[in-house]
Amino acid sequence: MATMRDIAKLSKVSVSTVSRVLSGKGRVSAEKRNEIINLANQFHYVPNYHAKCMTKKGVITVGLVVPDISNPFFSKLTMGIESELKDSALLILMNSFRDIEREKKLSLLLRDNGAKGIIMGNSHVEDDFVFEISKYIPVVVFDKEYNLPNISTIKLDNIYGAYLATNHLIEIGCSNIIHFGGFDDLDVSIQRKEGYKKAIRKGMQPYVVPTGYDERSGYEKAKKVLSSKKFDGAFCMNDLVAIGVLKAAKEMGIRVSQDLKIIGFDDTELCEVVTPTLSSIHQPIEEMGRAAARALLKMIEGEESSRSYLFSPSLIVRGSTLPKRGDKDAKEEVG
Amino acid sequence: MATMRDIAKLSKVSVSTVSRVLSGKGRVSAEKRNEIINLANQFHYVPNYHAKCMTKKGVITVGLVVPDISNPFFSKLTMGIESELKDSALLILMNSFRDIEREKKLSLLLRDNGAKGIIMGNSHVEDDFVFEISKYIPVVVFDKEYNLPNISTIKLDNIYGAYLATNHLIEIGCSNIIHFGGFDDLDVSIQRKEGYKKAIRKGMQPYVVPTGYDERSGYEKAKKVLSSKKFDGAFCMNDLVAIGVLKAAKEMGIRVSQDLKIIGFDDTELCEVVTPTLSSIHQPIEEMGRAAARALLKMIEGEESSRSYLFSPSLIVRGSTLPKRGDKDAKEEVG
DNA sequence: TATAATAGAGCAAACGTTTGCTCACAGAGG
């Protein structure tokens, strides 16, 4: 790698002159200027980024750690973050592959590699770890409140969202509503369950089936549970689970929307693609990503030491929860 | 930000001693060692990354520019790249938001910010630009062959894949096959069209409808074209388009799989989720990502100046192309 | 007790830039 010194030697000038030519500051005779530029091109001179950062401040970099970028939620989130960061910071993306140890390692790696801040997407790590990191660089987390300097929080009102979903089922006539919900390992699932229970009216029986977070899990649980008891509504903790349930129901001859109304959570693209289309609770994911980026930037710049943002979900009604008679949902299954 | 000098002053030792304590090399008395460590903790000392890079070589960083990370193809690809890079390099992700100017800007930004190599995911930029970048740092591109040092290529055999798809339709009895294909703006779409035409037998009539790359586009074109002419098979240039076509067909009362057999390309998760499930051409995306990362690393390390990898697609048969009256979600993989 | 070995600590150069300061020299103005 050619350095300024090399160029300087070859053109028999001082390093400062080379620097001034290449950065376009200061006055240099046309003659030397040309020679230097030619040499630089010829040797594909690329200024050493780190050396530059020693004297100027370079573009700041921030890290984002997600469990799985191929999950639409996180890729949407990433889009939001990126779009807000635009030119004010470089985003370093890291996948933890849902491995908590790896997540910790990555966060440390980021911190030690010059990241000026970290966004931890839906982290499973212990509070202490987050706290530890935040002593060195600012952190943005999701769905958890720390009330500590250097840690900002982006939250969705999950309780309200779950309430919205369940209440919607009730309003369109369901009286026997099952909840396919996550285990209690994540705040999200705890909160969504809570919202579900809140919506259940007197005289109704809450019925919760602990479920994982993916389609297969929803499918398997539904296969077991839908055969034995009779439900007319199902609130699923996310769209993937809902799609699993939907598949199972179809296979079992249960007519979705007529016999069983299903609603998911997250409002992913998948909702539009299944048959019938899936009602869901919409999160303003990209908004949330942008807020996360803004919060981080503010902390990095020292303008704000911490802040909490709460976002409200909204109900999106689609084919899977059409009211009783309105059988207009003609997209019935083929064959 | 506290520096080593600060710590050194406070503990009345030299900078070297601080350095030795903090890096754990060299011998320092337990007494000073403790004092220094305490001070460092107290002031949340974080070593300056760039200064470190001046004397040691830091973790190398490589850039990845994609048009849209929320597209499953690119997030899968990212997963593959990340998984191969693991600890040998940091991945900087950049979204061009399908803006070609932004893509160029980002690539330059990456190069000037210390990235040791760039992977350009499905780039639209001019050859000259790629060439220009490659003079400074190695580049990996997709689907284009440059045969130039410092540029490696990852390719999918699109022609073969399209052939596979079309041929499958023919083998299960279609004789009037339409192709919903991309405009000629991308090599991918040109090649897939070529494969389609190759498969069409004598006596059959090729019929190509220029289409965009998303669901809406497929939907709209299908609405127009399926009403006028009669087709019994549709090969779509990707899954999104196929899903658009599938929706349109259903809405128009055309029974998918019975009246019209549809096959997509890319084998995204969407295929499993629609009804009927969608046959598609599978690309080993993660594999390709890993290969891209490996190729880049090799170039960075100077072991290889350039290399081209060709990957073979495979046919995945699902509900949308069942021969006659098929079992529901039968999924079989063929060569 | 003399000598060698070793532990503990500091000096200073190096990494590749940027930039304030200085300096030489030319032409202009008096």
Added chain:
DNA sequence: CCTCTGTGAGCAAACGTTTGCTCTATTATA
């Protein structure tokens, strides 16, 4: 002929580390 001004160029410090070398005590060895 002398001073002033402006231009082109170099010197050297600074950025925050790492590390080879040096130096001084201290301890072990003979």
